[in-house]
Amino acid sequence: MATDAPSALDRADALEAELRSRICLLDYAPGERLSESELAAEFGISRTPLRKVLARLEGAGLLVSRHGVGTFVTELAEQELDQTYALRLELASLAARLDPAPPGPEVLSRFRHLAERARALRPDPDSPRPLAQVIYDFIQAQALLSVNRPLMDFATHLYTQTARLWVHSLLTSDLDLAEEIQLFAREVEEVLQALEAGDLEAAALIHRAHVSLSWRRLKARRRGS
Amino acid sequence: MATDAPSALDRADALEAELRSRICLLDYAPGERLSESELAAEFGISRTPLRKVLARLEGAGLLVSRHGVGTFVTELAEQELDQTYALRLELASLAARLDPAPPGPEVLSRFRHLAERARALRPDPDSPRPLAQVIYDFIQAQALLSVNRPLMDFATHLYTQTARLWVHSLLTSDLDLAEEIQLFAREVEEVLQALEAGDLEAAALIHRAHVSLSWRRLKARRRGS
DNA sequence: CTCGGGTCTGTTGTGCACATCTTCAGCAGC
DNA sequence: GCTGCTGAAGATGTGCACAACAGACCCGAG
Incomplete structure (x- = not known):
């Protein structure tokens, strides 16, 4: 290289x-x-x-x-956060429909490795880095599932924006960090299974569902605090 | 201001x-x-x-x-141009479905003014500025039709990318500049009518149709040259 | 005639010193 | 005690001189 x-x-x-x-x-x-x-x-x-x-x-x-x-x-305003989540929801489906790129063996093994790392995650309120790192790598791996570069670049950007606030909020508030980590690990696992079955659309739907649920939990906590 | x-x-x-x-x-x-x-x-x-x-x-x-x-x-590669057009097609529908913002009187008058300017456009192979200026203003006016800022910012960016290549190609090749201008003027006109009727979705569909047709003409010319 | 190497010019990249701006602490006056 | 001013301190913004780099040109050897 x-x-x-x-x-x-x-x-x-x-x-x-x-x-x-x-x-x-x-x-x-x-x-x-x-x-x-x-x-x-x-x-x-x-x-x-x-x-x-x-x-x-x-x-x-x-x-x-x-x-x-x-x-x-920079940090997203509360309003922009909602708009960004709404947009991510739509883009998740788009990625599978627009110029889908069936993952090769190396991409699959990358997702397998990610699933392992996600399973191995342990809650650590003092250091967000391990969690943030896996999420970041997961984002970038997902960007390989479509050859539509502008779309994936934008989706990655939005994911990064919300993920930063999400992880940050996890650490500054007393939400159940362990639960969030477990849910994320399950998402990676399910996406991996869909990819191994060669069903990109299913992978996109799973991702979309998790984005939606994550958004809901985030909103609920914001109302609470 | x-x-x-x-x-x-x-x-x-x-x-x-x-x-x-x-x-x-x-x-x-x-x-x-x-x-x-x-x-x-x-x-x-x-x-x-x-x-x-x-x-x-x-x-x-x-x-x-x-x-x-x-x-x-920067200039888009041929491949990225196709991907960008495909993406714009999808985003056109999204704008009306996601956080639509019914245009107020001032926005409507802005579109009316745009329609006039588009009608007044005359083909001028030596100076793309008048055409580019109206297109640019049209892009920015459309960005007001949804309050989802990230989406509209991105749509504006994509529009700008393709519009630049489109206008540039018009001038460097011998495509029918007059026809393209007339089609653009009609698009503005039809979008304006839809907006005046309060139908944002129709406006989006019209825009989407014109994007699709514009893309097709561009591809046809590329094959020809 | 062709090819190879050196030079030369114009470009962006870098370092440093100074200007401008914002903020905040301290203090005199009320 | 409170208010408002004044000054210092530290931040980014600006200008200038020079370094590093890529490409074009020239010229001579084969």
């Missing part, structure tokens, strides 16, 4: 991927402030190239910077 | 809007190279703030920069 080269892709691209991953994996919580100086120091570069990366992430809607104040990780 | 203030929004935001508009209005054609130095000189600023704006547009997927070569306006 291209990863063999010492500096195959521009450092900026690698840096962007790293920061994007940190945001999606909740190393940086929604609303958190990032310091240009600290990040520049951490990566051993000047503020200038770092600022370019931050600007790109801002253009992608993951960050927002305010003059004299700071650079912040 | 906020435009009264001399420097209400950051210069960077205004600059980004200007460049975004130039890209969407085909002042910069897909694949065209932009010069940081020239742009900086034109706007009377240094390269540094300009580069931040370019980076944001890069993050938004409208530009791509290559070290030592230049900064280029």
Whole structure:
């Protein structure tokens, strides 16, 4: 692969991927402030190239910077969260109907591996990373189930937006973390079974159902608090 | 409006809007190279703030920069064009079903004005601007027909991507520009009638039909050339 | 005539110093 | 005690000079 080269892709691209991953994996919580100086120091570069990366992430809607104040990780407003969930519900069905890509052996084994990791998850209120990491990988694996790149890119983006808030809410509130993890593990399991049966539409429906249920639980908790 | 203030929004935001508009209005054609130095000189600023704006547009997927070569306006690959059209077809229906927003009097008058401008369009192979401008405004007006912001933002983005290639192809090839303009004018007219009748779903169906037909014509010409 | 290598020009990338802006703590006046 | 001002501190924004890189051009060897 291209990863063999010492500096195959521009450092900026690698840096962007790293920061994007940190945001999606909740190393940086929604609303958190990032310091240009600290990040520049951490990566051993000047503020200038770092600022370019931050600007790109801002253009992608993951960050927002305010003059004299700071650079912040974006977070969805309550209303937009609902709209995003409603949209994800529709897109889940679309993915299977539009340019479906039957998963090859390597994709299947990837989902099998994900199912194992999901089963092995243990609730840890102190570190969201293991959970966030599996979810993130699950999102990216799902993006392989259709060759419609614009659609899958957008679906991944929306999934990431809601997943960030979902995991974050799980940790800041006292919802049943163990139950959520178990439900997620079951979703991966069921999707895997559908894929192994070669039924992409069933996989999409299962995913859609879980999105819907997850949304309902999230709404219920919001009303409660 | 906020435009009264001399420097209400950051210069960077205004600059980004200007460049975004130039890209969407085909002042910069897909694949065209932009010069940081020239742009900086034109706007009377240094390269540094300009580069931040370019980076944001890069993050938004409208530009791509290559070290030592230049900064280029993105263009959809042939395959992605088909996928994007297929996606737009689905999203057209979604907009009416998901969080529809019945247009108020001001939105209606906006569409009426658009219909007039579309009728007044005359084929001009030398300047795509008038046509591109009306299309662009039509896109943005349609974004008001649903309150689901993520959906409409994405639909607008996709529309912009295909519209840019569509207008560009119209001018570089010898397709019947007059006919395309007339068809577009009729689309605006029919959408307006549906909106005045308060039937958002009909408006969406009409739009969807025109997208489908436009796609078919585009594919036919591609095969021909 | 063709091919290969070196140079040369123009581009984006990087580092640093300084400007501008926001926020907040401290303090004088009421 | 409360209010409002003033200053400092720290954040992002800006300008400039230089480094790194890719492509074009030229020129000579075969």
